[in-house]
Amino acid sequence: MLVVLKRDYEEVSRQAARLIASAVRRKPALTLGLATGGTMVGIYDQLVRLHKEEALDFSRVVTFNLDEYLGLAADHPQSFHHFMRENFFSRVNIDPRNVHIPDGTIRGNYDQYCAGYEEAIRQAGGIDLQLLGIGRNGHVGFNEPTSSIGSRTRLKVLTRETIEDNQKSFPSAGEGPRCAITMGIGTILEARRILLMATGASKAAAVAKSIEGPITSAVSASALQLHPDVTFLIDEQAASQLTQREYYRQVLEMTALLTPERLS
Ligand code: GLP
Numbered sequence: 001m002l003v004v005l006k007r008d009y010e011e012v013s014r015q016a017a018r019l020i021a022s023a024v025r026r027k028p029a030l031t032l033g034l035a036t037g038g039t040m041v042g043i044y045d046q047l048v049r050l051h052k053e054e055a056l057d058f059s060r061v062v063t064f065n066l067d068e069y070l071g072l073a074a075d076h077p078q079s080f081h082h083f084m085r086e087n088f089f090s091r092v093n094i095d096p097r098n099v100h101i102p103d104g105t106i107r108g109n110y111d112q113y114c115a116g117y118e119e120a121i122r123q124a125g126g127i128d129l130q131l132l133g134i135g136r137n138g139h140v141g142f143n144e145p146t147s148s149i150g151s152r153t154r155l156k157v158l159t160r161e162t163i164e165d166n167q168k169s170f171p172s173a174g175e176g177p178r179c180a181i182t183m184g185i186g187t188i189l190e191a192r193r194i195l196l197m198a199t200g201a202s203k204a205a206a207v208a209k210s211i212e213g214p215i216t217s218a219v220s221a222s223a224l225q226l227h228p229d230v231t232f233l234i235d236e237q238a239a240s241q242l243t244q245r246e247y248y249r250q251v252l253e254m255t256a257l258l259t260p261e262r263l264s
Contacts, residue, residue: 003211004231007235009200013042019195031128032127036066040133045087057093058093062098067142080104084101100120113181126190131196136202136206137162143156143184148184149226150186185223189223189224194231196224196230210232
């Protein structure tokens with residue numbers, strides 16, 4: 001695991017966008033796993049800026065989003081379809097045919113639908129780069145605590161904590177959805193490279209458990225310790241409960257010197 005410590009949200013967003021941009025430049029038909037949430041807004045803003053200022057080209061990029069709320073149609077303002085359209089897709093030259101987000105409106109046959117989503121990822125050659133945020137309880141996607149480390153795309157019941165956290169963004173919407181369709185941890189671990197972003201003090205405990213704690217289904221992001229190419233990109237507040245910060249800084253210095261491609 002590479003732990004990259006940045007000063008604040010702005011720096012995390014810029015560095016994440018730089019990493020994504022160089023992956024797209026290296027492989028224009030990149031298969032990109034995308035995430036939602038407040039943490040991602042700054043990253044999408046930066047990618048839009050790079051698209052406008054440096055002609056970063058998304059025309060051949062294929063995307064798969066991690067998750068969607070069950071019961072929300074694509075035009076619902078609280079849906080992740082809507083989030084992605086507003087924050088990213090409508091602002092860059094992505095081909096709508098290359099965009100995949102789980103359908104929140106499916107009814108019944110969930111397993112069949114989810115197997116189809118997995119198949120679509122396989123058909124696209126697998127995910128080259130997966131972006132992740134993290135929930136306060138350590139969830140990635142909507143893999144709530146106790147999700148199997150081998151889990152695949154499936155229907156998932158949300159915890160009270162997650163429902164309340166996500167409610168804050170949409171105070172007028174009333175009681176939000178209680179279930180979601182999410183890629184599984186096993187699905188995420190098959191991505192070739194994983195980039196997890198976390199900012200703010202509310203994420204500090206989850207970040208510390210994920211990086212320095214035992215691998216446990218009680219903290220879904222701790223399963224990332226099993227993956228050979230994970231970068232945690234975190235700000236000072238989110239890093240505040242890590243005990244090995246000085247070591248991560250040394251690793252970063254040596255990485256910049258010896259294997260700088262890992263940082264670009
Ligand atoms: C939701 C998403 C996660 C995201 C999390 C954190 O639960 N399903 O993918 O990581 O929110 O969101 P935020 O970045 O707003 O803290």
